[in-house]
Amino acid sequence: MNDLMDQGSINKESIIELAVRHVCPGRVAVFKQLGAVPVMGRREGNYFWDLDGRKLFDVHINGGTYNLGHRNAEVIAALKEALGHYDMGNHHFVSVARTRLAEQLVSLVPGDMQYCVFTASGAEAIDVAIRSARRATGRRKIISFIGCYHGHGGIGLRAGEAEQARFFLSEQPEDEILRVPFNDQGAMEQALAGGDVAAALCEIIPATSGFPMPSPGYYPAIKKMCVEKGTFLVADEVQTGLMRTGEMWACRGYGIEPDILVTGKGLSGGIYPIAAAVLSKQAGAWLPEDGWGHSSTFGGSELGCVVALKVLEIIQRPEVRANVRDVSSFLAGALREIQSRHPFLLEIRQNGLIIGLRFDNPVGGALVTACAFDSGLWAFPAGFDRSVLQFKPNLLVDRPAAEEALSLLEKSIELCETRFLGGPHA
Ligand SMILES: Cc1ncc(COP(=O)(O)O)c(C=O)c1O
Known part of the structure; x- marks a missing residue:
């Protein structure tokens, strides 16, 4: 097996350097500024693993590309x-x-x-x-x-x-x-x-x-x-x-x-x-x-x-549609609870599993992205409004997985409050 398939032996920094030289220098600069430069290695279901070894629950899903999770069997x-x-x-x-x-x-x-x-x-x-x-x-x-x-x-x-x-x-x-x-x-x-x-x-x-x-x-x-x-x-x-x-x-x-x-x-x-x-x-x-x-x-x-x-x-399977509806309403309630504990989360915009979380800072979504990356969650700010974090679980995320994503989200918000806002933000 070559190292394209078995990526464990690859040094992440060397790939980033090559990307800067040959592929996307401007993009790497933006990710670095954000404090999160993921390079996807292994990927499965709700997760992908960064080449540096960290496991990330993917709630950006590349805009819906991983609507059925990663590498759906x-x-x-x-x-x-x-x-x-x-x-x-x-x-x-x-x-x-x-x-x-x-x-x-x-x-x-x-x-x-x-x-x-x-x-x-x-x-x-x-x-x-x-x-x-x-x-x-x-x-x-x-x-x-x-x-x-x-x-x-x-x-x-x-x-x-x-x-x-x-x-x-x-x-x-x-x-x-x-x-x-x-x-x-x-x-x-x-x-x-x-x-x-x-x-x-x-x-x-x-x-x-x-x-x-x-x-x-x-x-x-x-x-x-x-x-x-x-x-x-x-x-x-x-x-x-x-x-x-x-x-x-x-x-x-x-x-x-x-x-x-x-x-x-x-x-x-x-x-x-x-x-x-x-x-x-x-x-x-x-x-x-x-x-x-x-x-x-x-x-x-x-x-x-x-x-x-x-x-x-x-x-189109009835169970998939039912899951989307069930998890959506579960998330609606749970996100409101998180909001009640963290007023930094100003607004929850939701239709089903399309969710935007607006924070009380013009670049709040970007700040939470960096903290999420360090907490095991991959979420991404909206490109034209960086106060908003896009939070989009895939269609097959069940209740226990949704709970896991929410707990990672809350951890990320807490880390953000401590790291950038001088403690819990009221
Ligand atoms: C709403 C919307 N329309 C069109 C596109 C373009 O799709 P593609 O990147 O496959 O060209 C995108 C991509 O992000 C999108 O989000």
Whole structure:
């Protein structure tokens, strides 16, 4: 066995030095500043182990990628079986695996869905969604939320934080991307008023802003406005979909049917990359017209399709859904108790297993991240609001595991109060 597989003999610092030299110097600098530079070694279920030996309960789960935990045995078995029959397939051809997965996804997404375009990443699927909306409406303008994130693709990057696009001289002409505050119906109404917008691109619960929750009635109201103005509503469910809210898709819980839905991350089972844009007949009207309107060698690879079908089968099991609901309500009560002992925890934002914890410090989420790393918990602050810690157990975490995660969280908060705030913070 070489040291790629048996990592016990690898010196963590030497790998970090190599990463600085060849891979991601800027990123390492940020992790160092945060006080937590994990290098994943072994990984299993709720945990991964840093190369320095520490065991970490993963409640960041890479945005939902490890929605079924790390190295889920059933997903791995499905991939191994597929390797006995398939390779990635030929993306130009009709494919059994791709067709079966499309049929499943189309039937699972609320609304009048017809087509599925497969990609290798969420960002690519977002670009497909926007291009589809533009083609179908003949309009160029896109609305997105301030503080949202849709990946580092072409158009999607420009719909996210303008600063990130500007960095690469890739910002969109200002009159093509209209960015409105989340939860502001008036701003959305104004942006849609001209009747010239192709799509309202909605990250259903914006992760990078720390999971602010949509106000009651917000989504039905903007869906109604979109229908009136002939604008497509695109639900970016890369982080919120696949049962994280106790529903297959968060948009269903908020009572809306999107015209296009984008899924990714957890669809891969954390094992084989795959993402997709699911389109209504109208939104996908280019598909009968142009067979190569989108083309992606690795998009919808057949191995990925087999894995995704297994993922969908697992998350639709009644016991998985029941577990999500049970653990979510258990966490809601237990987090309130932690809050009563630690007023440093200002606000709990929760929908199912999507949880943002806002602390009483502009960088509170980042401070707790460092302490969590030293306490055996891997959690991560929200990128655009570092007062918030993202706390996202996987779907299969049971009550005892949830208790363990909570006790690690409380230990991390206590350590943070002692280390950075001069004792328990009242
Ligand atoms: C909400 C959302 N949309 C899109 C993306 C892009 O997905 P990917 O990283 O697979 O390109 C992400 C990734 O974090 C995301 O969180």
